[in-house]
Amino acid sequence: xxxxxxxxxxxxxxxxxxxxxxxxxxxxxxxxxxxxxxxxxxxxxxxxxxxxxxxxxxxxxxxxxxxxxxxxxxxxxxxxxxxxxxxxxxxxxxxxxxxxxxxxxxxxxxxxxxxxxxxxxxxxxxxxxxxxxxxxxxxxxxxxxxxxxxxxxxxxxxxxxxxxxxxxxxxxxxxxxxxxxxxxxxxxxxxxxxxxxxxxxxxxxxxxxxxxxxxxxxxxxxxxxxxxxxxxxxxxxxxxxxxxxxxxxxxxxxxxxxxxxxxxxxxxxxxxxxxxxxxxxxxxxxxxxxx
Ligand code: GUN
Numbered sequence: 660x661x662x663x664x665x666x667x668x669x670x671x672x673x674x675x676x677x678x679x680x681x682x683x684x685x686x687x688x689x690x691x692x693x694x695x696x697x698x699x700x701x702x703x704x705x706x707x708x709x710x711x712x713x714x715x716x717x718x719x720x721x722x723x724x725x726x727x728x729x730x731x732x733x734x735x736x737x738x739x740x741x742x743x744x745x746x747x748x749x750x751x752x753x754x755x756x757x758x759x760x761x762x763x764x765x766x767x768x769x770x771x772x773x774x775x776x777x778x779x780x781x782x783x784x785x786x787x788x789x790x791x792x793x794x795x796x797x798x799x800x801x802x803x804x805x806x807x808x809x810x811x812x813x814x815x816x817x818x819x820x821x822x823x824x825x826x827x828x829x830x831x832x833x834x835x836x837x838x839x840x841x842x843x844x845x846x847x848x849x850x851x852x853x854x855x856x857x858x859x860x861x862x863x864x865x866x867x868x869x870x871x872x873x874x875x876x877x878x879x880x881x882x883x884x885x886x887x888x889x890x891x892x893x894x895x896x897x898x899x900x901x902x903x904x905x906x907x908x909x910x911x912x913x914x915x916x917x918x919x920x921x922x923x924x925x926x927x928x929x930x931x932x933x934x935x936x937x938x939x940x941x942x943x944x945x946x947x948x949x950x
Pocket of ligand 1: 753754755756757778798799827933
């Protein structure tokens with residue numbers, strides 16, 4: 660079993676990005692700038708945004724967090740999006756999800772200028788990605804594909820089972836892996852909460868992407884020997900530690916790892932790859948805007 664080390668892989672990519680940024684600055688270019696809008700006080704969202712800020716600093720980007728209270732109106736958030744769309748200093752920005760329930764997420768995403776949509780959530784970017792046209796690919800699917808590529812994992816002709824059908828992970832990763840492209844050419848099955856007998860599919864899978872958000876859903880008896888497992892789950896489980904919680908993936912790691920050829924740990928697998936993919940998208944947005 661080989662651990663798909665997202666932490667080490669992302670660190671390597673981050674230092675390549677940092678070198679590219681320094682080269683841009685040397686010839687008079689501007690540092691890429693990422694802004695994150697954080698609405699409310701969700702603990703996980705605060706951690707993710709803090710990690711994104713830290714990664715920006717490590718890569719030589721400038722960044723800013725716009726914090727808005729949970730009571731923010733949709734109109735006020737849309738005004739902030741419009742301001743960032745128009746701000747020439749901002750290369751890319753993200754609206755951290757989930758948003759408070761009184762705000763329509765789709766309306767907010769559709770208001771983002773697709774050229775600054777480094778999360779790749781805007782329908783224009785999603786559509787272009789599906790057609791294989793240049794676009795911003797959302798960070799988690801992009802990170803997963805990069806991790807598979809970095810480890811030289813063959814995808815062509817293999818059966819990939821995606822667990823979960825979210826707009827952010829399940830459906831875009833299923834689409835990418837089925838494309839006629841590098842880290843593509845898979846036969847893809849999407850399973851979700853209404854799928855009957857999920858184990859029937861997972862036992863046939865050469866590659867499993869687990870993105871259901873159900874802690875330790877994938878058990879040892881649900882996979883075949885030699886399977887490649889990518890665990891996207893990151894559920895916080897309360898405990899008596901200093902932090903008050905620990906992170907649990909969608910895979911029962913101790914049972915599945917002995918049967919797997921490759922497997923991601925949680926934490927240290929997909930999470931850091933997601934963040935470095937956001938940096939890649941922001942660098943691309945900055946280069947597009949400067950050229
Ligand atoms: N919430 C969970 N994942 C993400 C992400 O990749 N981007 C944003 N904006 N919010 C998220």
